[in-house]
Amino acid sequence: MRALERFPATRIVATPAALDAFAWPKGALVLRTAPDEALALTAEKISFAGDEHAIVERDDGFTGAWVPAKEALAFLERACEWEPPAVRPTFAQGAVAGLPAKLFFEAERVLFLVPAPYAADLQERLT
Amino acid sequence: MSKPASRIIFEGRPVDFAPGETVLAALLKAGRAPTPGGCVCMGGDCPHCVATVDGVAYVRTCQTLAKPGMVVEPHPLKDHPPLLAPGATSQHTAARNIHCDVVVIGQGSSGRKAADEARAAGKRVVTLEAADGQEAVGVYPGPLVVARASDGMWHLHPKESIVVATGAAEIQPVAPGNGLRGIYTPRAAERLAAGGIEFGKLVAVGAPPKNVACEKVDGELVRFEGRERIEAVVVKTAKGEERFACDTVCVNLGLQPRNMLWRMGRELPIDVRVVGDAARESDLPPCPTAGTLCTCAGVEVSDLESVFARGFRELELVKRATLAGTGTCQGGVCVPHIRSFLKAMGERLQDPFTARPVARQLTIGEISAGAWHTATPRTALDGEHRRLGAQMERLGGWWRPWTYGNTLEEYWAVREGVSLCDVSTLGKMLVRGPDAEDLLERLYPTKISTLKTGRCRYVLLLDDRGYVMDDGMVTRDGPNRFALTFTSGGSTHAELWVRDWAEAWKLDVRLLNQTQSLGAINVTGPHATKLLQRAGLAEPPAYLAQTIADVAHVRCRVFRLSFTGEVSYELHHSAADSVKLWRTLMDLGEDLGIKPHGLEALLKLRLEKGHIVVGQDTDFDSTPRRINHEWAVKLDKAAFVGRDAILRTNKVAPDRQLVGLEAEGPPPREGAVVWNGKDYAGYVTSCTFSPVLGKTVMLAWVRMVDGALPETVTVNGREAKRVKTPFYDPEGLRARA
Incomplete structure (x- = not known):
């Protein structure tokens, strides 16, 4: 069984322009999950600026694991009907193994992230 | 010593085979055959060599390379072989997703040429050749080409084109x-x-x-x-x-094109073409006059004559009437002869019938390759529930505890002590922005403008026909910020509903779904306030209000509401803290007799209060008036979704109503018919025996007669009396205590 962990994060819903312009803290992995929404994977508190009406909420509701790239791509070949992107690094999201997954592709590894309620299923299906 | 020959086992006896030989060739060389007879094609086009191989039925032995120890059994002469042979085990088959620009099916000269041309144009090409162990079995929307290969099923996702170069089959x-x-x-x-x-x-x-x-x-x-x-x-x-x-x-008798895969895919929105012999016209054999037309379905030429005489003159209808073409070879043998027959009978020359996937028999494992069970989400407390011995059920789209073993104890813990319930499954959404109030005012039939900061209000969510879609709470966090809750089962749809309207009205709002990020625990019972004070909540909110505070050192949004009829607090918090919060509350409440309660107890408690469950007590056409929720609709406010429909339907005399019923004795089953004398009057949507009231209480749809509801009805042969709801604590004093 692959060990999964919760990824501390902050979710920000704001205007696309504000999200585009914001200087994210160093070390935060920022996944742009929608034009008006970002998921910043960091334990650091984010003081978002640029949209006075932005919703900025701490969110510890994502669970996942970094998987070596070769293993990840082999898994995706079995479990993902859409074509994983070729460029690195890049973010993609969609159904993987029947789960709502967010993926971050680096050259040597891939982050698999799902909402924590699906953690048990991800763990079972990644194995 | 001579090298021992490689052998397969046929009908329990060994049969030698040479390297590279098919099962059929090995059997024929040994003077054996897998079927009683029929013309053999060696091309995988007919059903005359199919047998059960290693437990899998309907295997074309002419296309199957013999392997040492392979067990081959003929199919029974009558009836079908079992889907799974005795002793065989069902095997999961792996699926590979392969993405490309072009799929070329068949690697004869035409297929090779097509593949070479595509490669020369810089395309990513995948080729399939049955002789090499990659047998295309279906073309689907997607587009998706499914092939059976030696390492499992291939799911090919071509972006630009599918080329069918599968050659031609000999007419039998x-x-x-x-x-x-x-x-x-x-x-x-x-x-x-x-x-x-x-x-x-x-x-x-x-x-x-x-x-x-x-x-x-x-x-x-x-x-x-x-x-x-x-x-x-x-x-x-x-x-x-x-x-x-x-x-x-x-x-x-000539050739017919093997173009079934092209016919399956030719209407797809990409280039699907057929080349080489697969694109040729079919030769037409002489009109058959007798003999077996379709071995697969046991159809004789006399059957064809019979259905034709009864008026079946279209190829598609002949297929349906005789079942010719519905078996193993999917018309490979019979279609040219049926076409010839119909033409000889004076009909036009008709095209082969519609081709549908799959072109080959597949095992369940092969069909399901790449499919995943629907994953049912689990709350952060799932492990706690299981540790406490809860019976877990899939309810409202989540795994939820139905009971922890003694529903009555759970029930009385709520009515007389204190209890916890995991309500993390509730839909949760934040709305913020200059137009946030405007959005909710237009969406909900209740007044949002009068909702003060820190206060909560029950809301119905109506569709544009005025029917109840969902219900929940709205809480104002500030001038332009609100927290919404939805039912567990309805939250996904409700979220889309809110987003769609916000977009359609071009409102300046930000929306964040927090359903899966936040945990929620309902603390309920006469000792609930005491328990929360012990957990550090110095100033619990008033009824229908909220506060943000630390409870057991966990940051919570604390709502004071009640679904059970007792004092209740809903603690929304980061799901990462759910276990800590739950365990601390359970420890602090030990001397108060705290117990968790599951859904079974909760449904009993809410029914005593007459609270509806949307989807269980409502129908697709339940208006607020029909469910006695007109109090939650403010028709004096400006436009909201469903307002016009409600104004229109309110002009029509009501015909049925969701009512409360009381009866002596045990409860009927939900769905039990309600009778008004000898007339059908409706059905029971929810019922339970109320421990605190000592009688059965029900919600039921009841038809009106001459504009009035009957005072008494009959359910399961017993009289039930119509009463006002709530059944329990009608003044709501306990919840507000």
Whole structure:
């Protein structure tokens, strides 16, 4: 069984322009999950600026694991009907193994992230 | 010592085979056959070699390479083989997703040419060749090409085109005696002869096979003669009917294109084309007059004549009426003959019938390759519930505790002590922005503008026909910020509903779904306030209000609401803290007799209060008036979704109502019919025996008669009295205590 962990994060819903312009803290992995929404994977508190009406909420509701790239791509070949992107690094999201997954592709590894309620299923299906 | 021969097992006895030999070739060389007879094609086009191989039925032995120890059994003569042979185990088959620009099916000369051209144009090309172990079995929207390969199922996702280059199949003879052994198509004879099969005296009707010694006969096939094996063939020649004694006969009736995969995919929105022999016109055999038309479905030419005489004159209708073409070969044998027959009967020459996936029998494992069970989400407390011995059920789209073992104890803990319930499954959404209030004012039938900061309000969510879609709470966090809750089962749809309207109205709002990020625990019972004070909540919110505070050192949004009818607090918090919060509250409440309660107890408690469950107590056409929730609709406010429909339907006299019923004795089943005298009056949507009231309480749909509801009705042969809800604590004093 692959060990999964919760990824501390902050979710920000704001205007696309504000999200585009914001200087994210160093070390935060920022996944742009929608034009008006970002998921910043960091334990650091984010003081978002640029949209006075932005919703900025701490969110510890994502669970996942970094998987070596070769293993990840082999898994995706079995479990993902859409074509994983070729460029690195890049973010993609969609159904993987029947789960709502967010993926971050680096050259040597891939982050698999799902909402924590699906953690048990991800763990079972990644194995 | 000579090297031991490789062997397969056929009907319990060993049969030798040479390397590279198919199962069928090995059997024929040994004088055996997997089926009673029929013309053999060696091309995978007919059903005359199918057998059960290693427990899998309907395997084409002419396309299956023999392997040492392979167990081959003929299918039963009557009925079908079992889907899974005795002793065989169901195997999951892996799926590979392969993304490309072009898929070329078939690697004959046309297929190779098409693949080379695509590669030269810089395309990513995947080729499939059945002889190499990649057998395309279906073309689906997507587009998706599914192939069976030696390492599992391939799911090919071509972006630009699918090229079908599967060649042409030989037309099989349909004539009396065509079920005998020893009949071959020319290509089959060539392949088997090259493989060392002895034919004895071979008579070839029509163009003969190449490089095979035979007696060539020109003329029209009349019939085959013999008992089990062929002994003679009768041909109508220039001299009249002539009988040719033989050991084997080879019949050449021309070719038909193997274009089924093209026909499956030709309407897809990408380039799907057929090339080479697969694109040729089909030859037309002579009109059949007798014999087996379709071995797969056991259809004789006489059946064809019979359905034609009854008016079935379209190929598609003939297929449905006779089942010809619905079996193993999917019309590979019968279609040219049916076309010929219909044409001879004066109909136009008709196209082959619609091709639908799959083109080959697949195992359940192969069909389900790449499919995943629907994942049911689990709350952060799932492990706690299981540790406490809860019976877990899938409810409202989540795994939830139904009971922890003693529903009555759970019930009384709520009514007399304190209890926890995991309500993390509730839909949760934040709305913020200059137009946030405007959005909710337009969406909900209640007044949002009068909702003060820190206060909560029950809301119905209506569709544009005025029917109840969902319900929940709205809480104002500030001038432009609100927290919404939805039902567990309805939250996904409700979220989309809110987003769609916000977009349609072009409102300046930000929306964040927090359903899966936040945990929620309901603390309920007369000692709930005491418990929360022990957990550090110094100032619990008033009824229908909220506060943000630390409870057991966990940051919570604390709502004061009640679904159970007792004092209740809903603690929304980061799901990462759910276990800590739950365990601390359980420890702090030990001397108060705290117990968790599951859904079974909760449904009993809420029914005593007359609270509806949307989807259970409501129908697709439940208006607020029909469910007695007109109090939650403010028609004096400006437009909201469903307002016009409600104004319109309110002009019509009500015809039925969701009502409360009380009865003595045990509760009926939910769904039980309600009778008004001898007339059907409706049905029960929710019912339970109320421990605190000592009687059965129900919600039920009841028809009105002359504008009035009956005072008493009959359910399960017992009288039930219509009463006002709530059944329990109608003044709501306990919840507000």
